Amino acid sequence: MISSNNSFLKLILIISLFVFFLYPFKISFNLDIKNSLDHTYVNYSFLLFVLYKIIIDKKINVSDNYINFDLIFFTCIFLYSSAEDIINNQHDIFLKRIVRYCIFMSLFLCTLCSIGNKEINYLKYGLVILAIIFSFQKMLIIIDVYDISKTINWKHYIGTQRTGFIYVTAFWIIYLDFNKLFNHKNNNKYIVIKNIILAIVIFGAFTTYSRSTFLGFLSTYIIYISLKNIFSFKLIILLVTFFLFFYVSLQLVFFDFNPLVALHELFNLEKNTSFGYRLFVWKKIILSTYENIITGSGFFGVSQIMTVGSGSAHSQYFDILYRVGVVGFILYFITIIRMLKFYLKNDLSLFLGLFSMLVIGFFHETIKLPHGTVIAAFLLGYAVNKKKYNK
Numbered sequence: 469m470i471s472s473n474n475s476f477l478k479l480i481l482i483i484s485l486f487v488f489f490l491y492p493f494k495i496s497f498n499l500d501i502k503n504s505l506d507h508t509y510v511n512y513s514f515l516l517f518v519l520y521k522i523i524i525d526k527k528i529n530v531s532d533n534y535i536n537f538d539l540i541f542f543t544c545i546f547l548y549s550s551a552e553d554i555i556n557n558q559h560d561i562f563l564k565r566i567v568r569y570c571i572f573m574s575l576f577l578c579t580l581c582s583i584g585n586k587e588i589n590y591l592k593y594g595l596v597i598l599a600i601i602f603s604f605q606k607m608l609i610i611i612d613v614y615d616i617s618k619t620i621n622w623k624h625y626i627g628t629q630r631t632g633f634i635y636v637t638a639f640w641i642i643y644l645d646f647n648k649l650f651n652h653k654n655n656n657k658y659i660v661i662k663n664i665i666l667a668i669v670i671f672g673a674f675t676t677y678s679r680s681t682f683l684g685f686l687s688t689y690i691i692y693i694s695l696k697n698i699f700s701f702k703l704i705i706l707l708v709t710f711f712l713f714f715y716v717s718l719q720l721v722f723f724d725f726n727p728l729v730a731l732h733e734l735f736n737l738e739k740n741t742s743f744g745y746r747l748f749v750w751k752k753i754i755l756s757t758y759e760n761i762i763t764g765s766g767f768f769g770v771s772q773i774m775t776v777g778s779g780s781a782h783s784q785y786f787d788i789l790y791r792v793g794v795v796g797f798i799l800y801f802i803t804i805i806r807m808l809k810f811y812l813k814n815d816l817s818l819f820l821g822l823f824s825m826l827v828i829g830f831f832h833e834t835i836k837l838p839h840g841t842v843i844a845a846f847l848l849g850y851a852v853n854k855k856k857y858n859k
Contacts, residue, residue: 486594487601489514492630492839509630511838512574514845521581531579531852534806538799539576542569545792549766568767572791574841578849588818591846592641592649595821599638600665602631603672610675629832632681634839635673636688636828637821642666644817680831684824691823695816746782746831753781753790764793784829787836803848804835810851818847 493511522528531539546569553562606626641649646662673681749770756773757764765772770781770790781787789797804826811819825834825843834840 482590483593483597485517486590487597489517489842490594490598490634490839492837509838512571512841514842515574515577518577518581521583525582528580529582529853531576532855534803535576535579535848535852538803539573541799542573542792542796545763545766545796549763552766565766565768568769568791571841572767575835575845575848578845579852581849583846583849583853587846588815588850589649591843592645592817595634595638595843596641596665596669599635599669599672602634603668603675606672606675626675626677628676629678629680630837631839632673632676632678632684632832633821633825633828633834633843635669635676635681636684636824637818637843639666639669639673639685640688640692640817640820642669644820678832680828684828687827688820688824692816692820749780749782750786753786757789757793761794764789764791764796767791780833782833783831784826784834784836787833804844807844807847807851810855811847814854822847 489511491511492509495508495510530536546565550562550565553559553565609626642662642665646658646665650658673685752773753770768791770787781790785797785801788800792800804822808819808822808826811822821843825840828834835844
């Protein structure tokens with residue numbers, strides 16, 4: 469009995485540790501270009517776990533050849549950019565570059581230690597618990613600020629674009645892996661608990677007020693249907709195509725809809741609109757990267773080229789493109805695609821979670837954020853270790 473209790477307490481402690489690794493702590497170091505607090509995410513504490521695993525295992529694992537090439541190439545970018553800093557006597561920039569290089573490379577560090585089934589299960593528990601915590605935090609805020617006598621801008625109080633993929637991943641873990649994680653057979657009691665947790669997570673996702681989160685849910689649901697029931701998938705595609713055709717036909721016949729004008733308006737939006745500002749930022753990134761195709765900015769963020777608005781790339785893809793150039797961008801996302809292929813074969817819930825990160829990544833940073841890095845790092849470490857074990 470004592471041994472059993474100790475094991476349970478140890479499990480709770482480790483899961484709590486993973487929740488801590490995932491929690492998005494923010495610190496304001498200075499003002500951003502809008503003269504507002506910058507709210508930088510700083511929780512890279514999971515690196516201590518990597519160090520602990522290396523010490524316990526008494527070895528550093530050798531990754532597969534592709535990951536090794538990634539590590540060498542990105543390090544070469546760092547060395548080349550750092551040499552320019554030293555030659556130009558820009559020692560303050562050199563120190564900042566070291567920090568950004570270490571943060572960028574943290575994605576690959578879990579490949580250097582043994583990440584197995586236990587660590588992945590701890591990650592799943594942590595994601596579910598974190599999504600529940602976020603949801604209850606939002607409930608408390610709603611209770612605290614709700615006033616029926618006035619209209620409340622809920623997006624201002626509880627909306628966020630930075631945690632949507634947490635909810636989507638947690639949803640699929642609960643939906644697909646609940647029985648396995650809690651080691652029980654289907655019965656009414658556990659079905660009720662599962663549905664309550666799903667409802668809490670969906671509530672949290674809804675209150676992000678983020679269109680990218682909704683798109684992440686929709687895209688992963690379509691992928692899930694296509695994998696599980698090809699007939700239903702074809703039926704959904706057929707119905708969506710029919711309604712789109714019907715809608716466009718009505719617009720053409722009764723409202724003088726001009727597709728060319730619509731496309732022109734779409735790609736000529738004002739900078740004060742959400743998508744228009746993104747196009748403005750992405751154009752600046754493309755022009756800047758064109759001047760440094762191989763090295764990019766040498767791991768610096770897009771705030772270097774921004775004089776107005778946010779210092780964010782508003783896209784995981786454009787953020788990577790700016791930091792490491794075209795070749796680094798290709799290498800980085802080949803790594804992500806290899807992860808997708810692995811989890812499609814081995815773990816559907818994590819595949820859908822990772823896929824949602826890539827979808828949301830079109831419009832926001834995901835893997836770049838510390839809580840996104842934790843997820844991607846453990847997934848990459850497990851995939852590399854599993855492939856080596858299978859060989």
